[in-house]
Every structure is written in C-alpha cells, then in structure tokens.
Amino acid sequence: MKNxxxxxxxxxxxxxxxxxxxxxxxxMAAGALIAVAxxxxxxxxxxxxxxxxxxxxxxxxxxxxxxxxxxxxFVSFTNPSATAWxxxxxxxxxxxxRVADSDFIAFVINCSHEGCPVRWEASTKxxxxxxxxxxxxxxxxxxxxxxxxxxxxxxxxxRGGQVELQTRPIPIT
Amino acid sequence: MKLSEKxxxxxxxRTGLVKLIVSQAVHPVPPGARWKYVFGSAVLTAxxxxxxxxxxxxxxxxxxxxxxYQSLKQIDSSQLGTFLRGMHWWGASAMVVMxxxxxxxxxxxxxxxxxxxxxxxTGVLLLGLTIVMAFSGQIMRWDQDxxxxxxxxxxxxxxxxxIGNWLAHFMIGGEVLGSDxxxxxxxxxxxxxxxxxxxxxxxxxxxxxxxxxxxxxxPGQTVNPATYRSEYEDMLRKKGVPFWPEAAWRxxxxxxxxxxxxxxxxxxxxxxxxxxxxDASQVIAHxxxxxxxxxxxxxxxxxxxxxxxxxxxxxxxLIVLVxxxxxxNNRGERHPVKRPLEVTALxxxxxxxxxxxxxxxxxxxxxxxxxxxxxxxIIGASSGPVYDGAMVxxxxxxxxxxxxxxxxxxxxxxxxxxxxxxxxxxxTLRFMNGAYNMPVFAHTLTTTDTEDLLEFLSTRKRPGYTVxxxxxxxxxxxxxxxxxxxxxxxxxxxxxxxxxxxxSTDGKPMIGPSWKGIYGSKVTVIINGKRVVKTVDxxxxxxxITNPDVxxxxxxxxxxxxxxxxxxxVDKIIAYIKTLK
Ligand code: FES
Numbered sequence: 001m002k003n004x005x006x007x008x009x010x011x012x013x014x015x016x017x018x019x020x021x022x023x024x025x026x027x028m029a030a031g032a033l034i035a036v037a038x039x040x041x042x043x044x045x046x047x048x049x050x051x052x053x054x055x056x057x058x059x060x061x062x063x064x065x066x067x068x069x070x071x072x073x074f075v076s077f078t079n080p081s082a083t084a085w086x087x088x089x090x091x092x093x094x095x096x097x098r099v100a101d102s103d104f105i106a107f108v109i110n111c112s113h114e115g116c117p118v119r120w121e122a123s124t125k126x127x128x129x130x131x132x133x134x135x136x137x138x139x140x141x142x143x144x145x146x147x148x149x150x151x152x153x154x155x156x157x158x159r160g161g162q163v164e165l166q167t168r169p170i171p172i173t
Numbered sequence: 174m175k176l177s178e179k180x181x182x183x184x185x186x187r188t189g190l191v192k193l194i195v196s197q198a199v200h201p202v203p204p205g206a207r208w209k210y211v212f213g214s215a216v217l218t219a220x221x222x223x224x225x226x227x228x229x230x231x232x233x234x235x236x237x238x239x240x241x242y243q244s245l246k247q248i249d250s251s252q253l254g255t256f257l258r259g260m261h262w263w264g265a266s267a268m269v270v271m272x273x274x275x276x277x278x279x280x281x282x283x284x285x286x287x288x289x290x291x292x293x294x295t296g297v298l299l300l301g302l303t304i305v306m307a308f309s310g311q312i313m314r315w316d317q318d319x320x321x322x323x324x325x326x327x328x329x330x331x332x333x334x335x336i337g338n339w340l341a342h343f344m345i346g347g348e349v350l351g352s353d354x355x356x357x358x359x360x361x362x363x364x365x366x367x368x369x370x371x372x373x374x375x376x377x378x379x380x381x382x383x384x385x386x387x388x389x390x391x392p393g394q395t396v397n398p399a400t401y402r403s404e405y406e407d408m409l410r411k412k413g414v415p416f417w418p419e420a421a422w423r424x425x426x427x428x429x430x431x432x433x434x435x436x437x438x439x440x441x442x443x444x445x446x447x448x449x450x451x452d453a454s455q456v457i458a459h460x461x462x463x464x465x466x467x468x469x470x471x472x473x474x475x476x477x478x479x480x481x482x483x484x485x486x487x488x489x490x491l492i493v494l495v496x497x498x499x500x501x502n503n504r505g506e507r508h509p510v511k512r513p514l515e516v517t518a519l520x521x522x523x524x525x526x527x528x529x530x531x532x533x534x535x536x537x538x539x540x541x542x543x544x545x546x547x548x549x550x551i552i553g554a555s556s557g558p559v560y561d562g563a564m565v566x567x568x569x570x571x572x573x574x575x576x577x578x579x580x581x582x583x584x585x586x587x588x589x590x591x592x593x594x595x596x597x598x599x600x601t602l603r604f605m606n607g608a609y610n611m612p613v614f615a616h617t618l619t620t621t622d623t624e625d626l627l628e629f630l631s632t633r634k635r636p637g638y639t640v641x642x643x644x645x646x647x648x649x650x651x652x653x654x655x656x657x658x659x660x661x662x663x664x665x666x667x668x669x670x671x672x673x674x675x676x677s678t679d680g681k682p683m684i685g686p687s688w689k690g691i692y693g694s695k696v697t698v699i700i701n702g703k704r705v706v707k708t709v710d711x712x713x714x715x716x717x718i719t720n721p722d723v724x725x726x727x728x729x730x731x732x733x734x735x736x737x738x739x740x741x742x743v744d745k746i747i748a749y750i751k752t753l754k
Contacts, residue, residue: 076454086352087239088452115324117456124570132474133538143612169348172331
C-alpha cells in the first residue's frame with residue numbers, strides 16, 4: 001500500500017502539487033468550520049448556568065413570634081429559583097437567631113472551609129462542621145479548624161410579622 | 174468445508190478483519206512475562222464490566238435531581254438490582270485498584286522508557302479519567318453524601334485563582350443546588366467520560382501493539398533509544414512467543430479472578446449504602462468521599478490550614494506534571510534494583526496515600542457528637558464538684574473532642590491522665606484562651622463551670638504516678654482561695670502592685686483600659702490575630718491579670734507586665750474592680 005501511495009504521488013506534477021495543497025487546506029478549514037458551528041452553541045449552553053444570574057429574593061421563614069430571643073434555630077426553605085423537578089435538592093436552610101425584638105441574625109449552613117453543613121450545638125454555643133472539624137463561635141467567628149473566615153450570613157428583615165431571608169448563592173470561599 | 178469455516182472465509186474476503194485480528198492476537202511478545210503483566214488487561218475487564226452493569230442500571234436510574242434518589246431506592250428494592258449496583262460499585266473499586274497496581278508495575282519495571290512514552294501518557298490520561306468517573310459515580314449515588322461531596326468539590330474548584338467562582342458554579346450547574354446539578358454530572362458520567370475512556374483505551378492498546386510489550390527488565394541492561402528497537406526486534410525474532418495464547422492465558426485467568434471477586438463482593442458485601450435523601454436542608458450530615466478520595470479529604474483536615482489554598486490548587490497540578498514528566502527520563506536502567514531512588518519515591522508516595530486514607534477512615538478530627546457521656550464509674554463520684562465538673566465536660570462539648578478512659582472524640586488530647594501533665598492554672602489557661610484547634614471557652618463556661626471542671630480534671634491522674642517536683646510545687650499552690658475577698662483589700666493590692674499606674678479608676682484612658690465600668694462591659698480582644706468580642710466577667714479578668722500577654726485588648730499595646738499575685742490577691746482585685754460601676 002505504501003508503494004502505491006508513492007507511485008501515485010510520483011505521477012503528479014508541479015500543478016497537481018499546488019492544487020492539492022490548496023484543496024487540503026480547504027478540507028481542513030471545512031472541518032474546523034463544522035467543529036465551530038456544532039460546538040459553539042453546545043458550549044454556550046453548557047456554560048450558561050455558571051454565569052451569575054440568580055436573583056436575590058426575600059423568602060419568608062416563619063412568624064416572628066415563633067422565634068425566642070436568644071435561641072438559635074434551624075429554618076429550611078425552598079430556593080425560589082428551584083424547578084419542580086429539583087425535588088428536595090432545591091431546599092436549603094439557615095441558622096436563625098433572634099437577638100432582640102426585631103433584630104435577627106441568619107447564618108448560612110455552609111462551612112466557610114469547603115461548604116459542608118454546620119450544626120449548632122446549643123450547650124456549647126458553637127457551630128460545628130462535620131467534615132474537617134471547623135468550629136465557630138456564636139457570632140460565626142472561627143474558633144478552631146481549617147475554616148478561613150467567619151460563617152457567612154443572610155440578610156434578614158421582618159415584614160408584616162414574617163421573618164424573611166434574602167437568598168444567596170452557596171458561598172464559595 | 175465446515176459452515177463456520179465458510180463464514181470466516183466470507184468475512185475475510187469482505188472485511189479483511191479475520192487476518193488482521195488473528196495476526197494481532199498472535200503477535201510475538203517477549204517470553205517470561207509471568208503474572209506481573211496481567212493488571213492492564215484486568216483494568217480493561219473492569220471497565221467493560223462497568224459499561225455492562227452501567228447499561229443495566231440505566232434502565233431504572235432517573236437522571237433528575239428530584240427523582241434519582243427514588244429510582245435508586247427502586248433499584249435497591251429488588252435483589253438483582255442491589256446485586257447489579259453492588260457489581261458496579263465493586264467494579265469501580267476494582268478498576269481503580271487495578272489501574273494503580275498497573276501504574277506501579279509499569280513504573281517499577283521502567284516500561285515507560287523509550288519507545289513507550291506515549292503508552293505511559295495515555296495511561297496517565299486514563300487514570301485521570303477513571304478518577305473523574307469515580308468521583309462523578311459517587312455523585313450519581315444521589316444521596317446526602319453525594320450533594321455535600323459535590324459542594325465540597327465545587328468549593329475546592331473555587332480556590333482556583335481568577336476563574337474559581339465560575340468553575341464552582343459550573344460544577345453544580347448554577348449558584349445553588351437544583352435540577353441542573355445532577356443532569357450535568359450524569360452527562361459526564363454516562364456519556365462524555367466513558368466515550369473518552371473507550372477511545373483512549375483504543376489508543377493505548379494500539380500503542381501496546383505498535384511499540385510491543387516491554388520485555389521483563391534485566392539489571393545492567395540499559396535502554397538506548399538509538400539501538401533499542403532493533404535489539405527488541407532481534408530478541409522477538411529469536412525468542413518471541415505468540416501473545417495468544419502464551420501470554421494471554423494468564424490475562425484471561427486473572428480477569429476471571431477479578432470478575433469472580435467483584436461478583437462475590439457484590440453478593441456478600443453489596444453496594445455502597447444509599448444514604449439519606451439529597452436534601453440540603455438536612456444539616457445533620459456526615460459527608461465523606463468514597464474511599465478513592467479519602468486521602469485528599471484527610472489531607473485537608475490534617476495539613477497546616479495556611480497551606481491549604483496551595484495544596485488544593487497546586488497539588489493536583491503537581492501530580493499531573495510529575496506523572497507527565499516521568500518519561501522524560503526515557504533511557505538507562507529499567508530494573509528496579511538499579512533504580513533505588515525511583516523505588517523509594519514510589520514507596521513514599523504509596524505509604525503517604527495509605528496513611529492519609531487510614532486517617533480519613535478514622536477521622537480523628539471529627540467531633541464525636543454522639544459520644545457516650547461519662548458515667549459515675551469513670552468519674553469516680555456521683556455527686557459533688559467532681560461529678561458536676563464531669564457533667565460540664567459532657568454537656569459543654571468537651572467530650573466531642575477529648576477522650577477520657579475511652580469515652581469521647583479524638584480531635585484533642587486524651588485527658589484520661591491530664592492532671593499528671595497540667596496544673597490548674599495551665600488548665601484554666603486552656604479553657605480561657607483555647608489553643609491550636611481548640612475554641613476559647615471563656616464565654617461558654619460560667620465561673621462555677623470552670624471551678625467544677627477543674628475539680629474534675631484534677632482527679633484525672635495515673636494511679637501511683639509521681640509527677641516532677643516542679644509540677645507538684647506549682648500544684649500545691651492549690652485552688653484559688655475561697656476566702657471572702659473584700660474590695661478594699663483589692664484596692665490596697667492594686668495600689669501596692671502598681672496596677673493603678675496604668676489603669677485609671679475614673680474612666681480616663683491611660684496606658685491600659687480604665688477599670689471604671691469595665692466589669693460586665695463588652696471588649697474586643699485580639700486572639701491569635703483574630704478579633705473576638707468578650708464580656709468582662711470574673712473569668713475574663715482572672716485570665717487577663719494572670720496572662721497579660723495572651724489576649725490583647727483592641728487599641729492597646731501588648732505591654733502589660735506579668736505581676737506576681739497569689740490567686741487570693743487576684744480575686745480581691747477583681748472584687749474591687751466589680752465595685753467600680
Ligand atoms: S468543610 Fe467544614 S471543616 Fe472543611
């Protein structure tokens with residue numbers, strides 16, 4: 001087969017050479033064009049969710065009188081952006097503390113280290129992370145472990161007797 | 174002519190495949206390969222098993238964030254379904270194990286040297302793709318562990334400079350978990366990566382045929398790119414044996430063993446348990462990566478936290494670079510006996526991975542939230558301060574991290590015999606100041622808590638253990654005086670010891686904070702470079718007076734000298750400060 005190839009190439013002259021170089025370039029350009037034409041829409045579609053777009057929305061998490069002053073409690077809510085087929089995966093939560101009358105703090109549940117869910121231990125008055133053992137004080141400041149910064153917070157407001165949190169992306173630190 | 178022969182003849186005349194396949198199957202390979210050459214084919218067998226079982230599982234599996242968990246339950250609800258999922262789980266484990274062994278073998282026998290550098294590189298690529306499969310496979314088991322592992326993975330990707338945030342959101346398909354999350358993992362696990370693996374396996378096999386199977390290394394026989402190929406061909410002509418069946422029978426037998434092992438484990442041990450539902454609002458979770466990434470998980474918990482950013486981003490890049498550049502050294506000795514440095518490096522890497530994996534299994538850093546409380550037996554009392562102190566130990570979370578006689582967590586030191594090591598003052602210092610990886614408890618413990626805890630911990634001694642002279646001397650100073658402290662005595666002491674040279678009693682700022690109104694107020698102190706708000710109470714003052722250089726009140730210089738005061742004197746000064754409302 002190799003010999004056949006050589007024979008064939010041997011037969012061709014100068015003119016053939018130039019023409020074939022041109023044609024081979026046309027062929028490669030056509031291939032590249034096809035790749036771009038097919039690839040771009042797909043790549044665009046795949047990348048879309050990673051472009052920032054989530055609207056910050058206020059979600060109610062309970063009546064104000066359900067919260068006792070000084071207590072830190074867990075509230076869960078469904079992300080307003082979640083689709084019906086997200087199921088329970090669309091849910092999330094927050095650690096909410098009523099500091100004073102209408103003064104609330106809400107911590108995200110995600111450890112500032114790698115995002116695992118922290119839990120509040122009322123007797124110790126600290127948040128513990130189950131993954132690599134980070135611990136946070138009451139006010140979210142790091143007490144121990146690899147966490148680099150304090151627990152992040154939601155914005156909270158009270159509207160018409162309802163405590164509302166402003167949704168936010170999973171913190172990536 | 175038999176019918177089957179007729180068919181083969183027809184096939185050959187129309188496709189040319191028969192000759193091609195036969196000639197490749199019987200291509201000459203070096204003799205003496207023995208059992209150590211069987212792992213590569215075992216990886217292929219495991220991969221095929223993964224494809225086959227995966228196809229089976231997909232007839233039930235639903236790739237939606239909202240439905241996957243139920244569909245997995247459905248698979249598990251039949252015996253055959255559980256078995257199939259077990260095969261897929263153990264098949265994955267087998268594939269990872271075999272690939273690692275194969276890589277080590279190729280490294281040890283120097284088979285990556287000339288002319289097989291491209292074999293090595295495609296193999297490294299396959300290793301990477303397999304790890305992607307392993308990780309995405311864990312996510313496909315769409316339970317609580319899966320979503321948190323994905324969040325952790327995304328968070329790690331978030332450490333990449335510049336594009337980190339984008340990358341993280343790309344992985345989870347948005348800014349929060351949702352319906353797009355599982356779909357993209359599914360895409361990766363079922364289409365993209367398997368297709369890539371199949372193609373690269375094809376390339377890898379082609380290269381094995383093109384470059385020939387490496388001959389078993391002989392010490393002293395070196396690889397010289399100028400002459401290697403002709404020597405190799407010479408050797409094949411003289412001593413070569415047909416791959417099928419001379420070498421292949423071992424591959425086949427070993428693969429049978431691998432498949433049998435997978436089936437057996439799938440039957441006896443079953444698949445990886447399906448955890449709780451993938452509900453991100455369930456915070457009582459204990460996410461863990463599957464065993465192949467445990468080493469990385471452990472590294473994150475154990476290595477110095479300040480190095481983390483570099484490790485998360487640089488370590489994977491470094492690993493890839495090292496693997497890619499290994500075949501740069503493509504000549505010289507192949508036999509491990511003549512390459513002690515390489516062998517040592519491999520042993521080091523394997524032991525490190527093994528050690529981290531074991532640590533990941535034990536998770537000594539994990540607070541034991543469910544530790545069984547200390548019993549009266551262990552405490553050695555059923556009432557009184559010692560008992561109360563033990564209750565504080567149970568309730569305030571000490572037990573999450575500290576073990577006493579086998580009860581409790583492993584994060585902090587074992588405190589079974591703590592009284593042999595630390596005096597009461599040193600213990601108080603730990604409670605108040607915390608330590609590396611230990612929170613400050615000044616805020617959590619009341620004065621009575623602290624006293625009780627000290628009483629309790631002071632009883633934690635090794636029976637008959639004599640402590641050093643110095644330590645017992647310090648301890649004989651005894652617990653803080655219980656005597657009634659009077660404010661006026663406190664004032665006298667404060668004057669005589671020079672406290673009032675720097676602290677005013679009328680609110681005027683001096684070198685140190687004024688004492689007026691300080692009791693009960695909130696101050697910001699700098700602890701290990703972090704700002705912490707503290708309430709000024711007895712514990713706080715006691716700590717500040719006895720350890721003036723540990724916490725620094727914000728806005729003041731760390732210049733307070735250590736004043737020698739007896740515990741009783743300290744109490745009296747505090748009593749005085751309390752009166753300065
Ligand atoms: S994710 Fe919380 S300690 Fe690592």
